[in-house]
Amino acid sequence: xxxxxxxxxxxxxxxxxxxxxxxxxxxxxxxxxxxxxxxxxxxxxxxxxxxxxxxxxxxxxxxxxxxxxxxxxxxxxxxxxxxxxxxxxxxxxxxxxxxxxxxxxxxxxxxxxxxxxxxxxxxxxxxxxxxxxxxxxxxxxxxxxxxxxxxxxxxxxxxxxx
Numbered sequence: 001x002x003x004x005x006x007x008x009x010x011x012x013x014x015x016x017x018x019x020x021x022x023x024x025x026x027x028x029x030x031x032x033x034x035x036x037x038x039x040x041x042x043x044x045x046x047x048x049x050x051x052x053x054x055x056x057x058x059x060x061x062x063x064x065x066x067x068x069x070x071x072x073x074x075x076x077x078x079x080x081x082x083x084x085x086x087x088x089x090x091x092x093x094x095x096x097x098x099x100x101x102x103x104x105x106x107x108x109x110x111x112x113x114x115x116x117x118x119x120x121x122x123x124x125x126x127x128x129x130x131x132x133x134x135x136x137x138x139x140x141x142x143x144x145x146x147x148x149x150x151x152x153x154x155x156x157x158x159x160x161x162x
Contacts, residue, residue, distance in 0.1 A: 002034075004030075004031040004032075004034040004035050005031075005035065007027070007031045008028065008031040008032065008035070011024055011027050011028040011031060012028070015028065020051060022048045022051045022052040022055060022058075025044055025047050025048045025051070026044070026045070026048045026055065026057060026058050026061070028044045029041045029042075029044030029045040029048065029058065029061050029062075030061060032044055033061060033064075033065060038065050038068070038069060041061065041062075041065055042062055042065050042066075045058040045059075045061045045062035045065075046058075046062065049062070054081075054085050055085075056081070056082050056085035056086060056087035057087070059078045059079070059081040059082045059085065059087075060078070060079070060082050060087060060092065062078050063075045063077075063078030063079045063081075063082065063092075063095070063096075064095065066078060067095050067098075067099055072099040072100075072102045072103050073099075073103060075095065075096065075099045076096055076099045076100060076103070079092055079095065079096035079099070080096070088115075089119070090116050090119040090120045090123075093112045093113070093115045093116035093119065094112070094113065094116045094126060094129075096112050097109045097110075097111075097112030097113040097115075097116060097129075097130075098113075098129065100112060101129075101133055106133050106136065106137050109130075109133050110130060110133055110134070110137075113126060113129060113130040113133070114130065117130070122153060123153065124149070124150045124151065124152070124153030124154035124156075124157060125150065125154065126150075127146040127147075127149045127150030127153065128146065128147065128150035128151075128154075130146050131143050131146035131147045131150055134146060
C-alpha cells in the first residue's frame with residue numbers, strides 16, 4: 001500500500017520476535033529499497049540469502065539495487081541466480097541485458113534483450129536498445145530491423161497516449 005516507513009517499524013518488531021524469519025527480512029529489504037536506503041536494503045537481502053540459502057526474490061531485490069548503483073557485474077550475478085532459481089521476467093532480462101552491455105558482453109546482452117522482447121514484444125524502447133548493440137557489433141541488417149520496429153512501436157505508443 002506504499003506505507004514503507006510504517007511497514008518497516010512493524011517488520012523490525014517482527015524480526016525482534018523471530019530473528020531467523022527470512023520472509024520478514026525480505027519484506028524489510030523491500031521496504032528499505034522503496035525508501036531508497038539502498039545499503040541497508042542490500043544488507044537485508046544478503047541476510048535473507050545467507051539464512052535461506054537460495055531466495056530468488058532476494059536475489060532480484062539485491063540485483064536491482066546493484067544495477068541502479070552501477071555494479072553491473074554484481075547485478076549480472078544476482079540476476080543469473082534468479083534464473084537458476086526459476087524467476088524470470090521482462091524487467092529482469094532487460095536489466096541483465098543492459099548490464100551485460102555496460103560490461104562489454106554484447107552477445108549476452110543481445111540474448112537477454114531478445115528474450116525480453118519475446119516476453120513483451122510491444123515495447124519499442126527494447127528494440128531500440130538492442131538496435132544500439134547490433135549497430136556497435138556491426139550487424140547492420142539486424143540493427144536496421146530493430147530500428148524500424150522500435151520506432152514504429154514508439155509512434156504507436158505516442159499516438160495511443162494522446
